[in-house]
Every structure is written in C-alpha cells, then in structure tokens.
Amino acid sequence: MLRRVRVILASIFFILITLLFLDFTGTLQKIFGWMAQIQFLPAVLAVNVVIICLLLLLTLFFGRIYCSVICPLGVLQDVFGWMGKKARKNRYTYSKAKNWLRYTVLGIFILAIVFGIASLVALLAPYSSFGRIAQNLFSPVYLWGNNILAHFAEKADSYTFYHKDIWIRALPTFIVAAVTFVVLLVLAWRNGRTYCNTICPVGTVLSFFARFSIFRPVIDKSKCVNCNLCVKNCKASCIDIKNHKIDYSRCVVCGDCISKCKKDAITYTSRRFKEETVEGTPKAGMERRSFIATASVLAASAAVARAQEKLTDGGLAPVVPKEVLKRDTEITPPGSVGMNHLTRHCTGCQLCVAACPNNVLRPSSDLMTLMQPRSSYEKGFCRPECTRCSEVCPAGAIKKISREEKSSIQIGHAVWDAGLCLPMTEGVNCGNCARHCPTGAITLVEVDPLEEKGPKFPVVDEAKCIGCGACEYVCPVRPISAIYVEGHQQHKLI
Numbered sequence: 001m002l003r004r005v006r007v008i009l010a011s012i013f014f015i016l017i018t019l020l021f022l023d024f025t026g027t028l029q030k031i032f033g034w035m036a037q038i039q040f041l042p043a044v045l046a047v048n049v050v051i052i053c054l055l056l057l058l059t060l061f062f063g064r065i066y067c068s069v070i071c072p073l074g075v076l077q078d079v080f081g082w083m084g085k086k087a088r089k090n091r092y093t094y095s096k097a098k099n100w101l102r103y104t105v106l107g108i109f110i111l112a113i114v115f116g117i118a119s120l121v122a123l124l125a126p127y128s129s130f131g132r133i134a135q136n137l138f139s140p141v142y143l144w145g146n147n148i149l150a151h152f153a154e155k156a157d158s159y160t161f162y163h164k165d166i167w168i169r170a171l172p173t174f175i176v177a178a179v180t181f182v183v184l185l186v187l188a189w190r191n192g193r194t195y196c197n198t199i200c201p202v203g204t205v206l207s208f209f210a211r212f213s214i215f216r217p218v219i220d221k222s223k224c225v226n227c228n229l230c231v232k233n234c235k236a237s238c239i240d241i242k243n244h245k246i247d248y249s250r251c252v253v254c255g256d257c258i259s260k261c262k263k264d265a266i267t268y269t270s271r272r273f274k275e276e277t278v279e280g281t282p283k284a285g286m287e288r289r290s291f292i293a294t295a296s297v298l299a300a301s302a303a304v305a306r307a308q309e310k311l312t313d314g315g316l317a318p319v320v321p322k323e324v325l326k327r328d329t330e331i332t333p334p335g336s337v338g339m340n341h342l343t344r345h346c347t348g349c350q351l352c353v354a355a356c357p358n359n360v361l362r363p364s365s366d367l368m369t370l371m372q373p374r375s376s377y378e379k380g381f382c383r384p385e386c387t388r389c390s391e392v393c394p395a396g397a398i399k400k401i402s403r404e405e406k407s408s409i410q411i412g413h414a415v416w417d418a419g420l421c422l423p424m425t426e427g428v429n430c431g432n433c434a435r436h437c438p439t440g441a442i443t444l445v446e447v448d449p450l451e452e453k454g455p456k457f458p459v460v461d462e463a464k465c466i467g468c469g470a471c472e473y474v475c476p477v478r479p480i481s482a483i484y485v486e487g488h489q490q491h492k493l494i
Contacts, residue, residue, distance in 0.1 A: 003254065006253070011075075013075065014072050014075040016035055018138065021138070021350065021354045022142040022354070029388075036392065037051065037394045040205075041128070041202060042394035042396075045395040045396060055070075056206075059206050060209050062213060062214075063210045064210045064251065064252045067203055068253055071127065076130060077188040090233060091190075092232055092233060094238070094241065110201075112124070118346060118368065119369060122349075125347050126202055128347040131348075131350040131351055131354075132371065135351075136178070144166060167379075169353060169363060171365075191237070193236045207249035215270050217253070217255075217267070219241075219245075220264075220267065226242075227263075229261060230260060233257060236254075238251050253268070327484075327486055329489060331486075331487035333361060334398075334491070335387070335390035335393075335399045335400065335409070338491050339490075340489070350373075352392055373389070375411070379473075383438075384406055384407045407439070407466065408494055409466060409491055411468075411487060412465075412487040414442070415483065416483045420480065421482040424455075432475060433458050433483050434458055436473075437470055437471055439466055441460060441462075443459045444457070445458075467485045467488070469485050
C-alpha cells in the first residue's frame with residue numbers, strides 16, 4: 001500500500017511539473033503552477049514562509065516524502081533506478097552516511113546564496129537541475145512531436161497544432177543539462193539515491209528534520225530473519241540489518257523495503273507505536289491512515305499556493321536570423337527589479353525561459369550568473385502586454401506584474417548606430433523602428449532638412465523607451481541591428 005500510493009503521487013507530480021516546462025501555450029500554468037511554487041529552494045528564495053513550514057511539517061510527520069514524491073529530480077532518479085533494476089535485481093548494499101561530504105556541499109551552497117554566486121546555486125539546486133534537463137533535453141523532443149502533428153494537421157486544413165521553432169538558447173546551459181542528466185543516470189542506475197544523500201543540499205537540510213519524523217519504517221526484530229532483501233532493495237543504502245536499524249536521515253520513504261520483505265518484518269508506523277511494533281503485531285490500517293494524511297498535507301499545499309493566470313500570446317515571425325549581440329549591460333526581464341535582485345533570487349530553473357512565448361528569454365552564459373534568464377531580441381521582442389515570465393517564476397526572482405505596470409518599467413534603452421542605419425549608409429527610407437515602437441519613443445528626422453521627402457533617421461527619446469526590443473527585432477540590418485537595446489542594472493519606472 002505504501003509503495004503504491006507513493007508511486008501514484010510521485011508520477012502525478014513528475015508528469016505535471018515536467019509539462020510545465022514543455023507546455024508552450026501556458027495553459028497548464030493556471031491549474032498546476034503551484035507545483036513549482038512548493039519546491040523547497042524556490043520557496044526559500046521567495047521567502048514563502050507558509051510553503052516552507054508546510055514542507056518542514058510534512059518531513060517531521062512522514063519523513064523525506066518531499067524527496068520521493070514532490071521533487072522532480074528525485075523522481076527522475078527513481079526512474080533511472082527502476083531501469084537499473086531491470087538489468088540487475090537486488091543490487092544495493094548498506095553504506096554509512098558520508099556526512100562530511102553532505103555538510104561540506106551544504107556549507108558551500110549556503111555561502112553561494114549569501115554571496116550571490118548564482119551559477120553555483122543553480123548547479124546544486126535539485127529543482128533547477130531538473131528544469132534545465134526538461135527545458136534543454138525533453139522540450140526539443142516534445143516540440144519535435146508537436147511539429148509532426150502540426151504538419152499532418154496542416155494537410156487536413158486543421159489548426160489544432162501549430163509549428164514551433166526548435167533551437168538551443170544557450171550552448172553552455174545545454175551542455176550542463178546534458179552532463180547532469182548523464183551523471184544522474186549513472187549514479188541512480190548503479191547506486192540509487194547517491195546524489196540525494198551525498199550532494200543535494202535540499203536533501204541534507206530535510207535530513208535534519210527526518211531524523212525526528214513521527215511516522216517511519218520500523219524493523220520488527222522478532223520477525224526478521226536477516227535475509228537482506230530489504231538491504232538489497234534500499235535505494236538509499238540506509239538499512240543496517242545487522243543492528244536492525246534504519247538511518248532515517250537518508251531514508252526517502254519509498255516503501256521498497258516493505259514491499260520486498262516476505263516476513264512482514266518492516267512496517268511504516270509512528271514512533272509512538274514503535275515499541276509495540278517491534279515486539280508484536282503492528283497496528284492495522286496505520287499505513288493507510290498515514291498516507292491519507294500525507295495526501296491531505298499535499299492538498300493543503302495546493303490550496304495555499306496560488307494558481308497562475310493563463311496568458312497566450314505569440315511574437316512576430318522571424319525574418320532572417322541575427323547574431324546574438326554582445327551588450328555592455330545585459331537585459332533582465334521586467335519584474336526582476338534589476339541585475340542584483342535577479343542574481344540573488346533566481347535558481348536558474350529555466351521555467352521562465354520555457355514559458356516565454358516570444359523567444360526573448362535565454363540562459364546567461366556568464367560564469368557568475370550562468371543559466372539565469374537574459375533578454376535577447378534576435379528572434380522576437382518583449383511584448384508590452386505579455387507578463388508570462390513574471391507569472392511562472394516560483395522564487396520571486398521575477399516579481400509578478402500587471403500589463404499596466406510592465407508598460408511603465410524601463411529595463412533598458414535603445415541606442416542608434418548611424419554607421420549601420422540604411423538611411424545613412426544607403427540613402428533610402430526605412431522607419432521600421434519608429435513604426436513598431438509601442439511607446440512612441442522613436443521619432444524620424446530628415447537626414448537633409450532641406451529635402452522634405454528624403455530619407456529620415458531615428459531619434460530615441462530615452463524618457464519614453466522601455467527597452468522592449470521591438471526596434472532591434474524589426475530592424476532589417478543584418479547581422480547586427482542598426483538600433484539595439486542596452487540594459488539597465490536597476491530598472492526604472494517611467
């Protein structure tokens with residue numbers, strides 16, 4: 001019963017969280033966006049006290065249920081471990097906890113948060129690691145399948161599916177995601193939850209509370225025959241059968257040991273009934289009642305976390321690919337307040353990158369802010385009416401803003417390069433930048449004041465420009481636009 005309920009809940013969480021990164025329409029965010037908000041590190045960085053307390057209480061009551069049900073990276077490791085079981089059964093062994101490694105990694109992780117070393121935080125955070133894998137590895141496969149369906153739908157004059165571009169937003173992030181995937185696959189295939197119990201900082205934090213959990217697996221010495229089946233199937237390597245002890249700081253309450261024990265010597269019960277369980281028959285129905293309570297806590301988390309509002313929007317069709325511009329100051333998305341705020345709160349999970357309907361956001365390649373979102377306008381521009389990234393961010397790195405607020409947030413300003421502009425170099429009229437500017441910040445002025453119908457060049461009013469990048473995107477000059485946006489370290493209200 002325990003294992004079955006855990007597998008069902010874990011499957012639901014894993015599938016729906018994965019779909020948050022794959023669903024480019026934004027439809028699922030309204031219903032299931034709360035699943036991203038109840039991830040541990042995003043809740044901590046967002047200072048979401050209610051969610052943090054719920055997760056800690058969940059651990060104090062039932063052990064590390066978070067790691068085996070809610071955390072998508074933990075469930076992914078279980079999938080890899082299940083695949084490994086098909087190759088060789090009963091392959092795990094007991095090993096002592098490597099506390100020196102766990103606490104060292106946790107200490108480094110805390111220091112990285114305190115000193116704002118965002119790239120290190122993003123590398124170690126489990127939810128962020130899964131987000132990169134989903135966005136960079138799962139999403140292209142998903143979009144490829146979508147495009148196949150769109151092709152056949154077009155043949156049948158149907159618009160149920162539509163084509164989406166498949167492209168690598170940042171090569172360094174793609175490489176990090178691929179390496180993480182391979183490392184997790186090898187570790188989980190061979191040794192189960194090695195990553196969770198030696199590297200993952202969230203697992204280490206929860207292990208402090210799991211030691212004192214009320215409900216836990218308990219070994220009945222009078223029934224145990226030391227067959228070692230529980231040890232050989234414990235993915236956390238935490239069962240010391242010689243001493244009939246379980247290291248609850250590492251146990252993820254997967255239920256595998258209970259289902260494998262042929263003598264019913266292991267039961268999931270409360271500490272209050274521990275002595276009675278060890279000496280005699282365990283209380284009937286305890287397993288079912290404990291997991292009904294687990295489901296209730298999860299439902300409470302869902303009620304507290306607010307669902308995200310659905311917004312659907314599309315960008316302009318790209319004309320010709322442009323080169324990625326090297327800006328003096330990178331552009332951060334509206335709602336991120338500025339570079340410093342984003343750096344300190346962003347987990348690099350890539351959910352905003354996946355949700356951006358205009359192909360504007362892509363992961364940073366800078367070493368100190370690796371994998372955090374940056375705006376770039378080669379494939380689209382930041383439409384003033386779109387607030388999708390601010391709605392999906394679970395960590396508060398991009399604060400939720402309204403459409404009205406977004407239209408008054410200046411994330412950068414346009415800069416004109418006379419040496420590239422067509423009216424100056426070719427003597428022809430253009431005016432694309434002025435026609436597409438949503439705030440009217442660009443005015444066209446005659447190159448020759450004496451020639452009324454002659455070519456005109458753009459003049460930017462920085463007081464009106466919000467840095468949306470519409471001018472840069474529609475500029476016909478290739479490979480670098482004649483007008484482009486420079487970011488602001490701190491956003492302004494205009």
